[in-house]
Amino acid sequence: MSTATRPRITRSTRPTVPRIPLSESWRRRLPLLPALLIMIVLTQVPFVMSVYYSLTDWRVVPPEPRNWVGLQNYTRLFDNEFFKDAAVTTIQLTVFPVLGALVLGAGFALLLDRRFFGQGLVRTLLITPFLLMPVVVGLIWKNQMFHGLYGVLNWGIDTLGGTPVDFVSRYPTISIIVVLIWQWTPFMMLIMLAGLQSQPSDVLEAAKVDGATPFAIFRQLTLSHLRPYMELGILLGTIYLIQVYDQIAVMTGGGPGSTNLPYFVFQRSIGGGWEFGQASSFSIVVVIASIVIATVALRVLSGLLKGEEIA
Amino acid sequence: MSRADAQTTVGERRWVNRALGVAAWITGLVFFFPVFWMVLNSFKSEQDANTSPKLFFHPTLERYHDVTKSAAGLLSFGDAFANSAVIVLLSTVIVLALAIPAAYALAVRPVKKWRDILFFFISTKFLPVVASILPIWILAKNLDLLNSRQVLIILYVGINLPLAVWMLRSFFQEIPRELIEAAEIDGANLKGQMTSIILPIAAPGIAATALLCVIFAWNEFFYAVQLNPVKGSTVPIWVTTNISTRGDFLAKLSAASVLACIPVVLAGWIAQKRMIRGLAMGAIK
Numbered sequence: 398m399s400t401a402t403r404p405r406i407t408r409s410t411r412p413t414v415p416r417i418p419l420s421e422s423w424r425r426r427l428p429l430l431p432a433l434l435i436m437i438v439l440t441q442v443p444f445v446m447s448v449y450y451s452l453t454d455w456r457v458v459p460p461e462p463r464n465w466v467g468l469q470n471y472t473r474l475f476d477n478e479f480f481k482d483a484a485v486t487t488i489q490l491t492v493f494p495v496l497g498a499l500v501l502g503a504g505f506a507l508l509l510d511r512r513f514f515g516q517g518l519v520r521t522l523l524i525t526p527f528l529l530m531p532v533v534v535g536l537i538w539k540n541q542m543f544h545g546l547y548g549v550l551n552w553g554i555d556t557l558g559g560t561p562v563d564f565v566s567r568y569p570t571i572s573i574i575v576v577l578i579w580q581w582t583p584f585m586m587l588i589m590l591a592g593l594q595s596q597p598s599d600v601l602e603a604a605k606v607d608g609a610t611p612f613a614i615f616r617q618l619t620l621s622h623l624r625p626y627m628e629l630g631i632l633l634g635t636i637y638l639i640q641v642y643d644q645i646a647v648m649t650g651g652g653p654g655s656t657n658l659p660y661f662v663f664q665r666s667i668g669g670g671w672e673f674g675q676a677s678s679f680s681i682v683v684v685i686a687s688i689v690i691a692t693v694a695l696r697v698l699s700g701l702l703k704g705e706e707i708a
Numbered sequence: 709m710s711r712a713d714a715q716t717t718v719g720e721r722r723w724v725n726r727a728l729g730v731a732a733w734i735t736g737l738v739f740f741f742p743v744f745w746m747v748l749n750s751f752k753s754e755q756d757a758n759t760s761p762k763l764f765f766h767p768t769l770e771r772y773h774d775v776t777k778s779a780a781g782l783l784s785f786g787d788a789f790a791n792s793a794v795i796v797l798l799s800t801v802i803v804l805a806l807a808i809p810a811a812y813a814l815a816v817r818p819v820k821k822w823r824d825i826l827f828f829f830i831s832t833k834f835l836p837v838v839a840s841i842l843p844i845w846i847l848a849k850n851l852d853l854l855n856s857r858q859v860l861i862i863l864y865v866g867i868n869l870p871l872a873v874w875m876l877r878s879f880f881q882e883i884p885r886e887l888i889e890a891a892e893i894d895g896a897n898l899k900g901q902m903t904s905i906i907l908p909i910a911a912p913g914i915a916a917t918a919l920l921c922v923i924f925a926w927n928e929f930f931y932a933v934q935l936n937p938v939k940g941s942t943v944p945i946w947v948t949t950n951i952s953t954r955g956d957f958l959a960k961l962s963a964a965s966v967l968a969c970i971p972v973v974l975a976g977w978i979a980q981k982r983m984i985r986g987l988a989m990g991a992i993k
Contacts, residue, residue, distance in 0.1 A: 425819045428809030432869060433825065435806060439866035440832040443840035443847070450842065505735060513729030519736035521977050525743050528976035530927040532944045533965040536951065537746050540958050547958075549745060552761045579742070591984050640836040643929040647948065659838035666842050667934060673842060680839035691834040 444684070451677035458671035470678035480679060482653060483661040487683075489570055490641055490657050494577035495634040499627060501578065502585025509586070510593040520590075527583035535644035538576045539565050565648055569655035576644055581637075585630045592626030593619070632694045639687060658683045750962035757959035771963035775950055783939055785967070788946035795857055795942060796925040799864035803872050803921050804914065806865070808902075811876035816888060816906065826877065829870040837867075841934055848935055855936050863931045868921040875920070879913030880906060912982050919979050926972050943968045 451470055455463040474480055509520050526534065542549050545563035554561055565572045596619065604614050640659045649655040651664055658679060666676035749757045751767040778784030810829075814822045844863070845854075853859040883906060891901050907914070929944040937945060950964040951957055976983070 422820065425813055425817050427813075429813035429819060429825065432806040432810035432873060433828075435865065436829060436832050436869060439862070440835050440840065443843035444835060446843035446846075447839055505732075505739075508728060508732040508735060511725060511728060513725065513732060515733065519732050520980065522736040522740040524976065524980055525740060525973060528923065528973045529743070529969050530929075530944055530947065530965075530972075532927075532929045532947055533746075533969055536947070536961060537742060537965060540961060541745055541749060542742055544958075547758050547760060549741075549761050555760075579739075582739075587984055594984065636833050640838060642838065643944075646929070646933070659836055662838045663841070663934075667845055677842060680836070680842070683836050684834075684839045687834040687836055688831070691831060 447677045447680055447684075450673050451681050453674045455674040455677075456672050463674075466674070470675050471682075474678060474682065479656075479661065480658075483656050483658045483679075486570065486654060487639065487657040487659075490573060490577065490645075491635060491639045493574045494581055494638050495631055497574070497578040498581035498585045498634060499630055501582040502587075502630070503589045503623070503627070505582065505586045506589035506593055509590060523586060524583040526580045527587075529580070531580065531643035532647050534576060534580050535647040538572070538579070539648045543572055569649045569652060573641075573644055573648060573655055576648070577638060577641065580644075581634055585634065588626050588630045588633075589623060592623045596622050628694075632691075635690060635694065636687075639683075639690070658686075746962045746965055749959050750966045752959045752962075754956040754959045757962070758956040771959045772967070774960055775964045775967065783941055783946050783949055785946060785964075787939065788941065788943045791857060791940055792926060792942040795860045795864065796922055799861045799868065799925050800918055800921045802861070802865050803868045804918060807869060807872035807876050807917070808907075808914070810873050811880050812898075812902075812906070814873070815877045815880035816883070816901075826874065829873045832866075832870050837930055841930070844931075845934060853935075855938055855940055857936075857940060859935050860928075860932060860942065863935070864925040864928060867928065868924055871924075872917050872921060875917045876910070876913065879910045879917075882913075883909050912985065916979065916982050916985070919975060919983065923972050923976065 452465060452467060453463050454461075454466045454469070505523055509516065509523070541547075543564035545551065545561060545566075548564070550564065551561040562568075600618060601614060604618060609617075641657060642659050642663070645651060645655050645657065645660050651660050656664065662676050662680045662683065664670055665672055665679060670676060745761075748763075750771055751769070752765050753768060753770070756762060756765040776785040778786065813819050814826055819825065848854050848859045887905050887909075888901055891905050896904060927944065928942075932942045932945055933948075936942070947961075947964050947968045950961050
């Protein structure tokens with residue numbers, strides 16, 4: 398890379414020399430290329446391989462010759478009950494945690510966005526779940542909060558005179574949703590806090606002087622100011638939560654109500670199914686769904702990238 | 709508005725403020741409870757941990773001793789930490805080395821179609837890792853990289869690079885153009901611009917970006933468990949080795965979890981203000 402960048406450095410030291418358009422555009426492109434190439438190799442190559450595998454009947458155990466089967470894996474996709482279940486679970490494990498975390502995170506941010514005794518400490522307490530390892534979060538909730546015999550929640554239920562519940566096996570979807578909300582609320586809170594703290598204070602002051610009630614200020618100024626931040630939170634939250642794996646792996650190890658599509662792909666391929674062809678077609682569906690969501694989200698969010706137009 | 713009216717409003721405000729402060733404290737404590745309980749459990753005996761929740765007990769460091777003691781053939785605490793440290797640090801350094809020039813080319817001296825390229829970087833995050841795990845597993849197997857640190861370093865670069873480019877671009881955009889132009893007129897080359905202006909001004913943003921990369925890499929489990937699940941593996945894998953199917957393990961698991969989470973939690977606590985600022989500047993602008 399050092400030899401490649403040399404010409405640009407020497408040339409930029411002589412700004413009076415008229416720039417040749419072609420080399421100028423390459424000069425600009427060069428610093429971008431290493432990152433761009435690496436991302437293409439790391440994401441597009443596996444993707445193209447997956448597309449190819451998805452058009453074959455490749456099965457590793459028992460080993461069979463790999464045959465081209467065209468779209469057969471895809472046409473049979475929706476006959477697969479497990480696939481449909483996994484699709485529904487994926488939606489549940491994405492939508493509810495994103496919305497739950499967003500609402501809680503916004504509430505927490507509003508509570509924190511004022512001066513009170515120990516404000517920094519409370520913020521520290523609230524962001525901690527986001528910093529924990531997802532594996533640890535799953536295991537800790539399963540074994541100390543949700544545990545059927547000694548869990549803290551069941552201790553509470555027992556004290557109140559109820560019957561203990563084995564949460565994770567009885568309600569796997571809800572249990573995982575709760576854990577995901579707990580872990581992602583701080584992330585949403587940080588984004589909303591960033592939004593609240595970037596509010597122009599002069600506008601707020603002016604509204605106060607004009608006699609606007611706190612509620613009116615909140616509804617008319619704060620909410621519209623926070624909108625892009627909420628959208629950003631939803632976008633980033635969705636990207637990460639649609640592919641949740643860790644918590645499922647350590648809490649239930651899959652099963653009805655907790656196997657989402659990523660987990661299902663894993664189960665059907667290197668997780669023991671070894672049906673590489675079929676599993677690849679599942680993963681391509683996940684990709685297409687993600688891209689659809691992303692396109693819609695990014696269109697809604699295009700305001701995020703408006704920024705300033707340079708050159 | 710009469711004076712008396714104004715005073716009651718101020719009085720009411722103060723009361724409301726105090727109530728909201730108390731509400732914030734209660735929320736914080738309730739929300740933090742599972743973490744508090746995990747730390748508490750880590751100082752218990754297995755007997756004390758695996759019974760109705762108890763607040764008072766004889767604290768012991770025995771569980772920490774148990775989990776850090778190495779057993780032959782298993783991933784030990786020391787190995788896992790060393791592997792994680794190497795993988796996380798190297799991948800983060802590589803990410804920054806690639807993302808800083810890229811962000812420069814997207815923000816300071818933008819290439820044509822910088823918007824499309826930025827979209828490409830972001831869109832790679834929409835590719836679920838699970839969609840690529842199979843080809844990556846096959847490639848790693850063929851290249852004899854299964855169970856190596858290298859494969860995780862490469863993949864963690866792939867995980868964090870788009871995020872870093874996206875965040876750094878926004879930080880670089882915040883740098884006043886006049887400063888960069890002035891430096892150019894003074895004859896500063898790219899390296900000069902970088903070291904004298906861009907890097908110092910964007911330092912907080914770069915730090916926030918690096919921290920996020922470290923968090924994601926340190927906590928990563930999926931690739932690690934699929935591609936490097938044995939002796940050369942990382943801390944998240946080591947945590948799961950402390951679950952046993954025979955006998956109680958909650959106290960041991962808690963101790964392991966505390967050890968596994970401490971580095972990132974401490975870093976996050978120290979850098980939280982910077983992270984908030986980083987998100988405010990980085991994300992929206």
